[in-house]
Each structure stands twice: as structure tokens, then as C-alpha cells.
Amino acid sequence: MLLGPDELDDFAEGCAVLGTGGGGDVEPAVAQAAAALQAHGPIEVIDLDVLADDDLVLPLAGWGAPTVSIEKLGSGREGHVLRDAAERWFGRVVGALMPGEIGGGNGVHPLAWAAAMGLPLADADGMGRAFPEGPQVAMQVAGLSPAPAFLADEHGNVVTLEPVDGDWYERLARIVTVAFGGSAWGADFIMTAETARGTTVRRSVTHAIEIGRARRDAGVHGVLAATGGLRLIGGKVAEVERRTSGGFARGEVVVVGTGDDRGREVRIHVQNENLRATDGDRLLAVVPDLITVLDEATGSAIPTERMRYGQRVIVIGIPCDPLWRTESGLAVAGPGAFGFADPYRPVEELARG
């Protein structure tokens, strides 16, 4: 499948939905991708089955606060530098790029590099959504090591990390990102296509485009149909509380029901992404399922940092990829991994009451 300027907006809208409030702002990523597609032509989105078994798949993701990324634009060369570092390390060719997370701007950015490098984009990602921490990826659940992980900045500096565990990975990558001025691009969990087939979330690029297209055709209803999502509440944003702590944007959003939902009130807990939605004592949805706030009129996803008092919204819950519902998936990104006491229950089950 070719992905060109005509598909870009649909793809970005889909990434925003899967970003579940986070994953980085899509707007700067769309601008960069549009310019790259203009200059280099459409990119090819290919299934992992099409790649040769030992082709390298290079997952790419941004590190650092989204607020910094918006102001400190990259050189546009970071992807090349990371590709070169991986090829030198493994002594074989990178066959395809892959978004580390499909959600938000992190899903859109690799498209710009694929165009500039003339490489295909694998139709897969590491999450099927966005999560706040680096090691919360399908490859981690599958038991792969993130090492060697490469970080690059806009000057051409490259740092290779071989951490002894996930905590050291987080710590070293964060401090190097700070030394780089607050944002960096990274490649980790680099693997062969053969390995990637069994350890990633498949078809997520195609899925994002489908979501975006459905939204364009049918707004909120289209998004619900394309994602298998469930409507949690329709109403007005009544409260937005944000604080930055521990390098994350944390807070709560309260939506007060209108129309059929008059009298109800839904509270969403946020740590970069929307993690948990409750109606009084009743749990409506919780990680690893997706909670996305859509603009009532357009069906476009509203990221956490653009949530405002008075917005008319529909909050939806989307079943996560089945891998997150396994025991090892829940250990990495279930309610307990974020400090919530709730035992995990699928959003479909919670909806039945």
C-alpha cells in the first residue's frame, strides 16, 4: 500500500485516536511528514511477511517532553543517523522503519524519515496505542531486550545504551535526553523481520488509516465502528487539572454529561495518556484499554494538552490489542503498573455493568 499526501491526514487522525490523549502532538509531525512526502513521493507500507526473514526492522520513537519537542525541531537527519548506527552494529541492512508507538505524533514521525530514506514503513508498531514509558512495548512483553538502544540529537551526537535492565534503560535514556537539551530520537528493540512478526502489534498503520477514514466519513460513529469502541459518556469538559511531576504530565479531566447522559459525571486520570475513567465508584475503562476523548462535532481526538473547559466531547473506550490482556502484558502495562488498585477488566465487560 502506498501512503502519500492524500492518506496523511487520515493516518494522523487515526494516530491521534490511538494516542489515547498522548504520544506527542501530531501537528508538527504532520507538517514534517507532508514536506517529506512532497519532496520524496509516497512511501510504501508493507506487511512484515513481505520482508526477508533477516531484514532489520528499526523501531523509532521520540524521547522527552512534548512541550520541548514542539520548540526544538530536529535536524531531520536523526532517523538516518539511527539507521546507520543500527546497520553498523548488526552488520546487516535495515529493511523497514517502524513506529515504536503508533499513538500521536510518534506514529506519524517515522513516515517522514521513511520518505527521506526511501525505506518502507512496516505495517506494525510496538503498542497499538501510546504508553508513557519507553519499555512499555510488545517487544518487552515478548521478552526481547531493548539493547542496543541508540539515541541521536540534531547535532549528530549518537549514544548507544546497553543497560542491564528496564529501569536502567529508562534512567540512562532520560539523562541523555536531558543532556541533548530535552528531546532526542531513539531506536530500540531492533530486530529481524522474522522476530518482529511474532513480537509486535501487526497492521497498526493500516488500522490508523482506517480509523481516520471512518472519522472523515462518519465522525464519532465512524471512529466507534472502526475501533470497536464503546461510548462512555457525551458531555462538556467541566474541569481540567494538570501538573507536571516526575517528568510526566499528570492530571484529571472531568466530563459532565449532557442529553441522554445528563446527571452523570466521568473522571479521567491522566499520566501523559488517559489511563482510567470512572463514573462515581464505577470503573468504566482502565489501562491497557484505550480511553480517547473525541470532539463531538468532528470525531477528532483531543490530546490531553489541548483539553479545555467547555469543550463538547464524547469519551470512548477502545479494547486494546489482545497481547496486553495476557498475564505478561498486564504485568507491563496493566492497572497495577500505574499504581491503580483496580483489577483489570476489559472495557466491553465493564460496559455490560
Add this chain to the structure above:
Amino acid sequence: MLLGPDELDDFAEGCAVLGTGGGGDVEPAVAQAAAALQAHGPIEVIDLDVLADDDLVLPLAGWGAPTVSIEKLGSGREGHVLRDAAERWFGRVVGALMPGEIGGGNGVHPLAWAAAMGLPLADADGMGRAFPEGPQVAMQVAGLSPAPAFLADEHGNVVTLEPVDGDWYERLARIVTVAFGGSAWGADFIMTAETARGTTVRRSVTHAIEIGRARRDAGVHGVLAATGGLRLIGGKVAEVERRTSGGFARGEVVVVGTGDDRGREVRIHVQNENLRATDGDRLLAVVPDLITVLDEATGSAIPTERMRYGQRVIVIGIPCDPLWRTESGLAVAGPGAFGFADPYRPVEELARG
């Protein structure tokens, strides 16, 4: 030449003299080296001419504050980890270890690893002395790049740096050292024996042993004879002023003359190492020449952090390796590199008045 327990003390005394007040405390390094020599037998010190042209020479040096290094002992495996990282990167075997700087504990430590790994120690180093900053080495003067530079901690974490220049190297290495808890072991300017022959200070291990032996036989006079050093003053430490700023131990030491030197007063400027000695307006010695404070009774070098009011000392100036007196050597480590306004003049010339 074999270097065993019998030569260790002489070697360490020589390293302390060449440490010119810094280079890290020799005592913990001597304890570790003694244990390694006991366990694995003497090491071989070999001239670079004896190595095959394309054998890798691995310069090793400690990063971080000496105060932290004393409290936070390494695992003793860092050298192995750095050797493995270098061999993997270059796809060839490490033929010999080399002290990055011969001065102080940094000169002694590689001996412990050479013993544990069964590798020879190259009879050379990167400075012929100690300097405060990583890139102040002969290989830098020769135009080599420090990259890839490897850093390892006691847990087994490894970070590889490919900085775009020396400033980025300092910045990234310092911040990773902080993430590692304040100290790290590193390998940089890794090169073949063929390259090392023309870009290092040769025979510095042998030289350190000669200095130590001469001290044992003839105290201060022995050190002066073995180093070609000049007596700058004999007297009592009258003032020691220390402050830590910018990650360095800075300060001043004042020695008031006794005996033939009665009525004179010499002031030494310190930044980890002793950098500049003056008598009133008269410059006596300045970097890159060595300024070392010896115990009057024993001839042992006193490191900056052990300088105390009332000590009876002889301050000596030692001509540096000729490479530091070239234009490019002075650009890297001359008076201007440390913010001093003095034009460089060799200590022998200054002594003639």
C-alpha cells in the same frame, strides 16, 4: 619487563609524582592492584614496538570525583566489560591495556585489570602526567577522535558515546558518570599499536617505576634526578584553600620558605592538579610542565587532597613531555587552556630567571 608485587610500590610512588597533585588517590588503586597481582601473578609491561601493528591498544581511565571513587568501589569487572565492548566494535583483539593518564591512581588501576585479564600493559600513556579534563591527551593533540568512547559501571551497564566534538564528549561523559552514581570507568581514543606508537607518551610506565625506585634510594634528590626536576622551594605549608566548583577541586596552596629559602613564599594554583607556581610576581612553573609537592623527609608526592598546614615540603617543577611544548600541545593544555594569561615558558628557562 615483569611488574609484580615488588615493583608495585615504586610504580605507585612514581605515578603519584607524575600526578602533579591529582590523577586520583593512589591508595585504593594500589590495594586493588596488589590483590590482583597476588591472585594472577605479575603482569608484562611491553613496548608498543613489540605489539603487532593492528593489535588494539585500550586506554583506560576513571571518570568522576576522586572523593566518590574512594567510597564507591568498582566491581572489578569494568575493565573486562570495556575490553569486550571495544573488541566487538572494532572486530579485532585488544593486545594491550594502557593507562589513559599515568598520573595518580589512574596510572595504577589498569595494572589490576591487566593482571585479571592476563593482558600486557603498554609502556605508554596519554599524558606523561595527569590533567583535569578527558580530552587533554596526546592522542587529541595528534588529531585522533575519542570516539567510540565506552563507559561502564559496576552493575554491567555500558554506554557508547560518539560525540561530534570534544565539548560534547566532556558533557555526555560527565552526565552519564552522574547517572552511574558519580564515578565510571572509560575507554577512549582506542587505536591500533601502529597508531599508538606515534600518538602517545612512550615509556611512561617504566619511567614511573624509575622515579619510584630513585625516591626509595635517595628521597627528594632521587626524584629530582629521575625526573630532571628543579627545586622551586623548600618550606612549610602555610595556607591551604580549597573549593569545589564546576566539578573540579580548585584552590591555592602557599608554601613559606625555610632554611636557604627563608623569606620566600610560593603560591600554587590548583584545579585537581597543580597548575601554576609563582613567587610574588615571578612565574616559577606553569602547565603543561609538572608541579609536584614532595614530603621533605621521604620524597613521596603529596596529592592536593592530603595537603595540610604545617607539612614540611619541597616543591619541584618537572619538564613535561616535549609533545606538550608544541603549538598544538600548548593549545590543548597550555596556560591559556586553563585561563592563565602567562605565555608559556619552560620551567628550566624560568629557573634561569
